[in-house]
Amino acid sequence: MSELLLQGGRVIDKSGDRLADVLIDSKGRIAEIGKGLKGRETLDVQGKIVSSGFVDLNAYLGGPEDQLSETITSGAESAVKGGYTAVVAISKNPVVADNASSVKTLIELSREASCEIIVAGSATLHNDAGTMSPLGEISETGVRLFSASGPPLTDFETTRRIMEYSQKYKITLLYSCSNSFLSPKGAMNEGAVSSRLGIPGIPTVAEEIEVFQLSQLALLTGASLHLQQISTAKSIEIISEAKSNGALITCEVSPHHISLDESLITSFDARYKVLPPLRSKQELTRIKEHMTSVDAIATGHSPCQDHLKHQAYTEAPFGTIGLETALGASIKYLDIPLEEILRLISWSPAEIAGIGETHGGDLVPGRPANLTVFDPEATWVVKGNQAASKCSVTAFEDIELKGLVSHTLVDGELVVIDGVVQNHER
Template structure:
């Protein structure tokens, strides 16, 4: 029988389904062809032209199937701020956006700074076809003073630590953290910011901040911390991942560090690739995030670095906030925007038309994030667990924030016309395939 997707509008068991006629693209493993995929009990089976007896046929002609996308930088807000997002709604937003894996940051209340809290978050995510990896806090309570019990947390399955939301201010604490993480096969993620230089700022320090009368955050506030991370990584031999890079100076530092063989990696978000600080001229707080939108030279530098692999990870920094919080005055409203449900479509609409190939995009959105977390790569091959993102590359749609699965709607992309959308995911023995 041919499914109209209705059974899979919510996650359902992938017991015996036949995905028919999609272009399957798995460049790391040499696959790019139109083919059928048969999944039984969540595992890819030998493929035939005809559906096996009893299989549910899903017509995906004109669609793409890729290995499952992964977002390396997400804030789920639970515990502590469930009015903005919960683990469940964050997972639903991830599925809706085409992600089968996400990494959540520890700046919850209380912070994720011990093995018990890590295991609790993971347990809440088990009903969903989304792997939720936890990036645990570097310091107890994210207070920047005393390191967490890294050994205990790594034994609980964590492979990265960050005090994201703020930097690790003490260079001594950061260097010790990098050394311990390196011994344990883990990595430090740094929110790169000199908070003394950025203090009181609400947007990029620029001509626009002067015009608007808004306190600015200079690009060197980010770059100074990136320089510190490069030196600490070189000194310790440990790996540091730079979160949400936004500044031209930061890009130059990361590129030079990589040239020297220093273990620095970096990520970039769609808003720092597509928008500039001019967008703040309307005082719309949906354009307020940290790091802030920068100038055109910074945006172009980030794009060039994303294209050439200096910034090897594409992520969202999904940061939900309630309507009440985000509708305050610009200098009072919190930093952050949601991104899980628009990221893939923004990439298909704006990146592939500007010189980025689909294999390169998949490297940034599928493979590199998992490499940084030391996770196995999904493979579209017989005998492998099905870990898939299903994409309709021709679907045209308008971003309507009130239709998001996320509890929060704080997006700068409301009303944008996009082409290409995630139609579903298959992972952990479950499938979600939506009807638009």
């Protein structure tokens, strides 16, 4: 790797917004930020934003459990194309992450990927969702995020024990708040549209009840929680109140929950079937008004084999891909300053993932050059068949977004050049 100069860009980090060159040394570290710098190789980034790389807290990358949906390689390529330099990989099947040796294998496999993959463990055992996995042994591998949605919501005792036991290891428990206890067959938001379409609904209170229960248990136990894919304003208010009472809770919202609403489902196209479901137009507006209380935008990237989405709506699986559209959707649909978008998509999730030393935050000499270069004004129309993900079914199909990544650097290496993912050797 030779010295590289990002010349003429607008650098935005926690310490401010300025026109500056960024010099990256041959070890892939930031050497200097300032005006009129010289480097052996130069990349003209005039008119573009240079920021810390994006960090996704919630992506399903298929991998060993499901190679046909996504591989770690294709998932990471999708990530870097979307400007991500680190991704938290969540397993859907706890068998791959409920013991130390499996987690080690996942970490090993992830080393080849074109961005950093943060493996999340499972806090419960695959073959017994009511039993805690060996959190201590698994955390010795370096894992500090654990999916904890295993036990049914009614199993409060196990949930409480996991929260108590987890604290010794300084880990954060991840909860998806989409329990189906109020809507076993639910496939879309409950309301006027679901009533008209005859599709079983999922009420917003189902999520809010779970968020409330978890936040109360967090207060009781002192555990550190991160709540995934929050989709109602009331949920955010409940979390904010628990935070103000001292709970260690953070939460994320997905790009599709700030941009798309349930009316799309009148087409019956399963590309719009996500969990939690797309909510009403009114809820979407309220969520956007609550973004200052949200800690992260996380994609919930959930690829599947394309043909599974070419089924009847209620029979198709939940989920959409999201790594490549997150920036564009955030800039287009959130009427907030770029700094605030970068807080949600990079700085804050880097802290939650425990990688604040190498990702997000301040761009200062000595840090690894995990950087994203993007044009915040560029508009583009989403075409799923151009995705780097193995899955080409996206809820944003044919929608015009604003904001496009041109270059992504992982540890100083250009893994995306002019929007094209590079062949990667690490």
